[in-house]
Structure formats: C-alpha cells, structure tokens
Amino acid sequence: MTEILLQRRSLLGLFLGGVAAAAMPQSLIAAHAAASAADGLVRAWPEDFGVSPSAILAFLDDVAAQGYELHGFMLARRGHVLAEGWWAPYRADRNHMTHSLTKSVTATAVGMAIAEDRFKLDDRVVSFFPDKLPEKVSDNLAAMTVRDLLAMKTGHASMTSGSVWRPIKTSWVAEFFKIPVEFPPGTKWVYTSAATYMLSAIITKTTGQPLEEYLRPRFFEPLGIAGYAWDMGPDNINPGANGLSWKTVDSLKLGILHQQYGQWNGKQLLPREWVEQVQHPHTPGKYGWQWWRAPDDVPAYLADGLFEQYSVVFPKHDAVIAVNAAIPSRSRFEYMLFKHFPAAFGDEVGKDEKNLSKLVKRLKNLEVASFEPSEPSPIVPHVSGKTYKALENTDDIKSVRFEFSGGTCVYSLEDANGTHTVEVGLVEPIEGNTSMPGRALHHEYAPASMRVVASGFWQDDRTFVMSWAFVESAFRDTVVCQFNGANVRIDRSVNVNSAATSLPALKARL
Secondary structure (H helix, E strand, O other): OOHHHHOOOOHHHHHOOOOOHHHOOHHHHHHHHHHHHHHOOEEOOHHHHOEOHHHHHHHHHHHHHHOOOEEEEEEEEOOEEEEEEEOEOOOOOOOEEOHHHHHHHHHHHHHHHHHOOOOOOOOEHHHHOHHHOOOOOOHHHHHOEHHHHHHOOOOOOOOOOHHHHOOOOOOHHHHHHHOOOOOOOOOOOOOOHHHHHHHHHHHHHHHOOOHHHHHHHHHHOOOOOOOOEEOOEHHHEOOOOOOEEEOHHHHHHHHHHHHOOOEEOOEEOOOHHHHHHHOOOOOOOOEOOOOEEOOOOOOOEEEEEOOOEEEEEEHHHOEEEEEEEOOOOOOOHHHHHHHHOOOOEOOOOOOOHHHHHHHHHHHHOOEOOOOOOOOOOOOHHHHOOOEEEEOOOOOOEEEEEEEEEOOEEEEEEEEOOEEEEEEEEOOOOEEEEEOOOOHHHOOOOOOOOEEEEEEEEEEEOOEEEEEEEOOOOOOEEEEEEEEEOOEEEEEEEEOOOOOOOEOOOEEEEO
16 A cells, blocks of 8 residues: 555554553553644543444444445544544545534634624624615515524525535625525524525624634634634635534534533633523424534434534533545435444443454554556557647636656646646555646535645556545545547546536547
8 A cells, every 4th residue: 555545544543552551562652642632632442431342343334335435533422532533545634624514613603702792692684784785675684683594594495505605706795685585584494504604794793803713712722723724705704604624633622612511621612501502403303503403313413514524412422423524415324323323322331352453453444445556558658748629618628638757647737727737646646736627526616726636547548547536625536538549538527516426528639
C-alpha cells in the first residue's frame, strides 16, 4: 500500500498497540497522551465505559456489507473517546464539508446571542432589515419571528436549498423576502436552508460580526476547534445553513458540548435551557430547533448534513457519535446506525481481548477503495502531449490534454476561466490542489481551489480511468477517457450529489 494510503490512522488503532494497557510500550503510551492533549479529548478502552469491541465491529461490518462510503467515525462516552477511524485517503487532520450539520452550529450561536440579549425569540424578522424589504410586506411575512426560523415554521410552501442561492451574488436577505409566505408562520413546518441563513444574518445585524467571527471566542476557541473554514456569502454573512468545513473531531465536540448541557471544562458556554429546547420536538415528529430528533424509539438527537455528516447525541447514555461520509440521500444508513447504537451502550462489559485486537486492526486498515497500478497502454506515446479540441458542449470547454510521464499523468482542461489541471498518480495516488470545475456534480459548490487525491489506471488499451477524491468533501469523481483514433470521449461522474451524478459526455478530437 502506498504512502498516501498509509497516511491515515485511527488514533485508537495507532496508540493502543496491544490488548492491555500494561502491555503497551512506553513510547505508545506517551504518543497516546500527546494525541489526547492535541485535541483536548481523552482516549480510553471501550470496555472501560460499557461498550463492547464486538458491538463496534458489528457496526463496521454492516457498513462494509452495505457498501456505504464512510470517511470518518468517532465514538465518545462519558467524556472519553473509545473508537475512531478514517477511511483512506481521508484522515483525522483533514477538514470535511459538513453541509446542513452547520445548521446546528448556527443554532448554538443563536442561543448564545439570545443569552446576551442581542435579540429575542419573538422579535419579528422584518424588523432587522427595513432596507431589504419588498415594496409590499404581506401580513404573514410581517408576523414571522426568530422562533419561526428556528423551528422552520416560516410559512413557506417549499424548501430553499443552499445550492439555489450559492450562484447568486446579490443580497440573499433580499432573496429571502421574495419567497411567498403562503401560510401563517408557526403553523406549517417546511425544512429550508433559507430560514437558517436568516438566523446568521440576524446575528451579523445585531452583533456587527459575521457568524464565524462572533462564535470564535465563544465556541471555537474554548472547544479547541482550529483550522476550520466557513464560506462567506453576500453582505459579509456566513451562509449559516451550510458552508462550514471542519474535522470529524470538531463534530464530536459539538455533540459533547450538548451532551454536557452547554458546559465545557467547567464553564457554561451555552445555557442549559437552550440545550433542552433545541432537542425538544417543536414540530410533530422529528425536528427541534435546527437539530433533528431520532426516530421515536431512539433516545437521541442529531446534527445532520447532506450525504450523512453527523453529530449524534445520546443523552440517556452519555454518548456521542460523529460521522463524515459520502452516502446518497434516502439511504438506510441512519436506520443502520440506530440499529447498533444505543444498543451497544451498557453499564458494564467484560474484557474481550480477542475482539479488541480485531477492532484495533480494523481501525488501522480502513480505506475507501484499494489502488492497483496497471501496465501502460501502447497508445500512450500517440496521445501524450497532444491537444484535443472540444466539440460543442454546454460547459464552454475548449480543449483537453493528457501528459504522461513516468508514474504520472497531468490532465488539463481549458475553459472560459482558464486552464485547470489535476496531477494523477499511476503508481500511487498523488495529492495536490486543483481548480478543476465541477459545480454541477458538487451540489453547486465551486471553490477556487480544492484538495484532491488523484489516481489513474488503464482499464484496457484504449480506456484510461481517473479517480479524483476531493478529500475535504464528500465528492469523488470518476473520469473515463476512451480514445478512438484522433477522438477522445470523456465521461465524468460523481459518487454522490443532490442533482445529476454524471455530466453529458465531452467529445474532443486532435
């Protein structure tokens, strides 16, 4: 296995080098302590806190059997991290898009701002933005409150996805006020990112700071969360509903803060009453205040992002699970997660050295997909370094180019915005940055630069296949290039998306 693939380790698997603490080399004990200090969380054996290694293994077995693509998993109980693993090429130290899990972070900011008397739950939304209101304000719009935004009872008839607003460069507050309020606020629940965006906008309006800046000394710094990134929308307002990227452990910390009813290291960062309210079913069934309720028979609530980004809190069991993944919507992953947890949480479990050893080994050897180099095709000398002019296409792509050299292929694409490249490893995956466009496949995200781990192989003499894992997101593209004389056909698809998962074939010729 390549060095790239080896650059991930479950901290549990890395530092628990045997099946009993007394048997561990002192160097591993020291390393384990250093890792605990690095993120402020303490590691421990699963059995010491009522969790059997076999129960965690059963969950991992189900994940593998169902073919679910997990990127990161962490389990904590009673303040101790008991298991953690990352599937290569994803790693503990990488940020990962959280999508709508961000909403629960925004709710945390709202709770803090209300505690500081910046605004009140029953303040009218229109009162904050008199300069952004439409010419005619309907009675329903005028009646909408902060409480309605939190509960997603805005009176809107349908949802607004973050993907709809991301391409818009003008005021999103003005866009919000254009949405018809067809029902009296507080009477109808509709999940919508527009409501959470307005919570972020209200925080910026009342504090004079973007949401991220407001939370920095109140949330990020006290919890030891660093190196995160949060997109910025128009009007210097963080989206609120999405756009936050951080590490798996940061999602775990969000859950632990709520599991501890707002306390962190002895300080009450978030009012206990607020934590009680966010998990309360303010709508019939599954929704609280920007947190989802688990199914009725499961005592849990969760921050939930698209493609299965989770921070799950089990209040009765003093446990939290964090997950990063790339799993299509409407999968049965949530059902499977709750099949295993909280059933795995007990009061006392006996030592299970055999399964603990198996768990350690499993967590040390996780990967999304293995990589096997292929023999180079005999057509490489005939296609390498040649420019293929793109035929008519909807993305205004002008040309593509393949440059094979030793163990790499540099793939270049020229469009109206310039030339974009991905360096692809043929012997082992190569990690780098790219500006390669992909908005339509990536839930309308279009960052200027993305971290990518890229590999390629020859499927046959005329078919070259590239894998581009955008490792700070859920997205992993497969690019199939079929050469036929002077022509090349390029088919690009993605593992998950909110819309189409493939692009129309791009055809080009020398």
